[in-house]
Amino acid sequence: MTSYKIHPAVAEAVRGFSCPASLGFGAVTAPVMYSVEYRNGAWGQGELLPYGDIAVPPGCKGLHFAEQIFEGMKAYRFEGKAPTLFRPRDNWARFVRSAERMCMVTVPEHLFMDGIEAVTGACAPHIPTASGQALYLRPFAFGLDPSYTIKASDNLRFMVIGSPVEAYATAPMRVMIERHDVRAARGGVGVAKTGGNYAASLRSSTLAIAGGYHVSLWLDPETRGNIEELSGMNVFAVIDGVLHTPELNDSILPGITRDSLIRLARHRGYKLVERVMNMEALLGDIRDGRCSEVFACGTAAIVNPIALFGEADGRTVPLPSATPVASELRQALLDIQEGRGSDPFGWIVEVPPLAL
Amino acid sequence: MTSYKIHPAVAEAVRGFSCPASLGFGAVTAPVMYSVEYRNGAWGQGELLPYGDIAVPPGCKGLHFAEQIFEGMKAYRFEGKAPTLFRPRDNWARFVRSAERMCMVTVPEHLFMDGIEAVTGACAPHIPTASGQALYLRPFAFGLDPSYTIKASDNLRFMVIGSPVEAYATAPMRVMIERHDVRAARGGVGVAKTGGNYAASLRSSTLAIAGGYHVSLWLDPETRGNIEELSGMNVFAVIDGVLHTPELNDSILPGITRDSLIRLARHRGYKLVERVMNMEALLGDIRDGRCSEVFACGTAAIVNPIALFGEADGRTVPLPSATPVASELRQALLDIQEGRGSDPFGWIVEVPPLAL
Ligand SMILES: Cc1ncc(COP(=O)(O)O)c(C=O)c1O
Numbered sequence A, B: 001m002t003s004y005k006i007h008p009a010v011a012e013a014v015r016g017f018s019c020p021a022s023l024g025f026g027a028v029t030a031p032v033m034y035s036v037e038y039r040n041g042a043w044g045q046g047e048l049l050p051y052g053d054i055a056v057p058p059g060c061k062g063l064h065f066a067e068q069i070f071e072g073m074k075a076y077r078f079e080g081k082a083p084t085l086f087r088p089r090d091n092w093a094r095f096v097r098s099a100e101r102m103c104m105v106t107v108p109e110h111l112f113m114d115g116i117e118a119v120t121g122a123c124a125p126h127i128p129t130a131s132g133q134a135l136y137l138r139p140f141a142f143g144l145d146p147s148y149t150i151k152a153s154d155n156l157r158f159m160v161i162g163s164p165v166e167a168y169a170t171a172p173m174r175v176m177i178e179r180h181d182v183r184a185a186r187g188g189v190g191v192a193k194t195g196g197n198y199a200a201s202l203r204s205s206t207l208a209i210a211g212g213y214h215v216s217l218w219l220d221p222e223t224r225g226n227i228e229e230l231s232g233m234n235v236f237a238v239i240d241g242v243l244h245t246p247e248l249n250d251s252i253l254p255g256i257t258r259d260s261l262i263r264l265a266r267h268r269g270y271k272l273v274e275r276v277m278n279m280e281a282l283l284g285d286i287r288d289g290r291c292s293e294v295f296a297c298g299t300a301a302i303v304n305p306i307a308l309f310g311e312a313d314g315r316t317v318p319l320p321s322a323t324p325v326a327s328e329l330r331q332a333l334l335d336i337q338e339g340r341g342s343d344p345f346g347w348i349v350e351v352p353p354l355a356l
């Protein structure tokens, strides 16, 4: 018995789905989606549906005032076992904090977990099993009210869609230091996982890719000198054998991978410092050889080394190609996520099977 | 002959529509909408449709990365004459600048004007004619690509919807000075009319309304001391008989009403200064009686006096209730917009009738 409806066409949609060999990141769409609406002060009944276009009011605040929040998480499957999730309640808790920052109605834990488990359970046979592969899950919510007053919507839609994926980045990344644009203001919404932060990244990402880089690195909005994060990942550096990562503030997204790596690294005996990290100082440490590795992390990217930092004009500062700390932490994290290692922190949650 | 299709149900939708007596601002939805898509590098054919929900991919960047821009403008109708628009090509030009800031495909002038003229032409019999009333037009565009990479969409939808409205604000406004949250970063997207800026305003607007205010006033993101604008309006003050307004920067939306008032005021012999305007200095000028009026302006609000400035904790600084300069400029602007006065600046554009 589930607390949500299952549309009669779901079984056929799942049976008819076959996962292509080349997955990419987001190129393949899972055959089902979960949807539930909040109307007149109450949540309706959720429903698992075949994947497809959704109907929205053309004037809804999700499309006009960016009244929208989302999460990114993964379901893993390992030889013959049930699918598992990694720290799903931390994604739910962040989703709630994002909603609060945006003054949006919050999605209760049971509906969030219903959506995640419904999509994961239905797609279980199609979750790819090679290491680094997973079912990427995208819970999201947006305001439904068509209105021009700057005020949160009374009506909301919460959905979960998914994609069988491989790792977002598969080679060490070329990172462009963004010196002009700012992603999120101090006092703004950078701490929330909300569309406007990503919209503000689009120009820089476009310029970075055109300049032969993979991704932009954001500096703080006030001094423009301190490292915040990449457009979708947090950052760590190894300096004199110690791990350093920017301390959180209201313009950095508090990554769950970041938090996991901090705990894993300390557990493995690393010294780790959260602090304000100046960009020029880090470039100096790289040139001097004191900084031996810089790497990025996130649900999509897992742990991925940075090959070089560069400027829009093409000047670059390369990093050593050996990345032993990044490799060790990546493997330790994946061993937990993919069920090979033990789970000392209790991060793994099994998904109940879904009979269709 | 039009360059866009007209859906066969449009005539019936328009005939069946009747405008309620109480309009509000956005409570009534015009019976038709215009839509056109950009796909595979080219614009398709536009279509005028009966108003209704639209189908979008649930993972589209419009709903996840706030890849969305919009405009706000009005069509006016005056006894027996054809409907008119106010500076529509300036809205188009700002729409193009917004798109460029967001790295979105730009909508060509002829499609923008098609959409505006189609909705206005079809709704002509329903445009309310009392002074201060109009057909509010909302052109908007959003990214259609369902993808998780932080990169602009290749496919886009441009639409125009409308609402018969009265003025947004009808009494002098109580304005809360926002001391904590920041709407738009320097280096951010405040200069563009894009959803993320409004999402960043939602918490402050909610607090303002709960505190008995109408709207929030935003301070600059760097010093937090200088006046930027209201959540949807620009600001002017009358100090020692001279008009002052904050000079533009990359975190203020360059309002078309603001620009029109600057030109109108100078034309009428006022001295007008665009400069950095410190909030505490203005409050001092109000207390000293040197500042006799502060008013807001925008397409929605037209020209509307500010009754008082206040803090979140309830302390307020009241303004005089006589607002001769605001009243004079409001009337001069409305006389042009509503076709009563002459049009010395060539701001008015007639909309060709649409035979349905
Ligand atoms: C801006 C940004 N920073 C960091 C991260 C990493 O967060 P997490 O580890 O929770 O995926 C993400 C999301 O993936 C992000 O979008």
Ligand SMILES: Cc1ncc(COP(=O)(O)O)c(C=O)c1O
Residues within 6 Å of the ligand: B072, B229, B230, B231, B232, B233, B234, B253, B254, B255, B256, B257, B258, B297, B298, B299, B300
């Ligand atoms: C943030 C903001 N400032 C100012 C304005 C005023 O601009 P306009 O006079 O072009 O309507 C608007 C839009 O109406 C706005 O959204």
